[in-house]
Amino acid sequence: MKRRQQWRIGFATALxxxxxxxxxxxxxxxxxxxxxxxxxADVRARFGPPENIWDAPNxxxxxxxxxxxxxxxYMITIGADGKMSALRQVLTPExxxxxxxGMMMEDLxxxxxxxxxxxxxxxxxxxxxxxxxxxxxxxxxxxxATLNDDQRVVRSGSSxxxxxxxx
Numbered sequence: 001m002k003r004r005q006q007w008r009i010g011f012a013t014a015l016x017x018x019x020x021x022x023x024x025x026x027x028x029x030x031x032x033x034x035x036x037x038x039x040x041a042d043v044r045a046r047f048g049p050p051e052n053i054w055d056a057p058n059x060x061x062x063x064x065x066x067x068x069x070x071x072x073x074y075m076i077t078i079g080a081d082g083k084m085s086a087l088r089q090v091l092t093p094e095x096x097x098x099x100x101x102g103m104m105m106e107d108l109x110x111x112x113x114x115x116x117x118x119x120x121x122x123x124x125x126x127x128x129x130x131x132x133x134x135x136x137x138x139x140x141x142x143x144x145a146t147l148n149d150d151q152r153v154v155r156s157g158s159s160x161x162x163x164x165x166x167x
Contacts (some may be wrong), residue, residue, distance in 0.1 A: 026066070026072070026074075029046040029047060030074075030087060032046055033046060033084055033087060034084075035084055035085060035086060035087065036083055036084070036085065037083065037084075038083065038084040039082055039083055039084070040078045040082050040083075040084070042084070043062065043076055043078065043084055047062075047064050047074075047076070050062035050063050050064055050076075051063045051064060051065040051113070051114055052109075052113075052114070054110050056077060058077065058079055058080065058085065059077055059078050059079040059080050059085065060077070060078050061075050061076070061077050061078075061110070062075070062076045062077075062078060063075055063113050063114065064076065064113075065113050065114045067113070067114060067115060067116035067131060067132060068116035068117060068132065070132070071091065071132045071133050071134045071140065072089050072091055072133070073089070073090050073091050073112060073113030073114070073131070074087065074088065074089055074090070074113075075087075075088050075090050075113065076088075090111065090112055090113055091112060091113075091131055091132075091133035091143070092133075093135070093158075095111055095112060096112075096143050096156070096158060098111060099111070099112075099143075099145055099153055099156045100153065101152075101153055101154055101155065102152055102153065103152065103153040104151060104152060105147055105151035105152070105153075106151075108129070108145055108147075108153060112131055112143075112145075113131075115129040115130055115131050116130050116131055116132050116142075117129075117130040118130075125148065125149045126146050126147065126148055126149075126154065127146070127147045128144050128145070128146050128147075129144070129145045129146075129147065130142050130143070130144050131143045132161055132163075133158075135158070139160070140160065140161035140164040141158050141159065141160060141161055142158065142159055142160075142161045142162075142163075143156070143157070143158045144156060144157060144158075144159070
């Protein structure tokens, strides 16, 4: 029994190290990319395959998700010329303010990326989507959008991320 517990602790520690290591690499990877110069191949070489690719009027948007352990989601726009035209971290108060009642699920996903957690509430006929983020300067938060059966936002808001508190 004790050996199994030690293995679980060791595995959890190793997994946490990998997650922290990957998220720590993002600033370096971002620093290696330059808007208007870096190509789609450069983006893929630094970030790997995107979580999702969205069509946009000015090209395509690559989604690079850092949820559920991370607190950022990146959207990288590749213009029609094949070059990176924008790199944005989308989990921000400015983007959360754009989430309004009636917003469609697909538009929410395109705005914020894949959520960290999806929780259905069958009796209420609602589903909560949650994203972990950091409110400057360094407050861990969770943004929650509640969707109805029509896959439209009915309410949203942020609260402190209780998962980061000591037990």
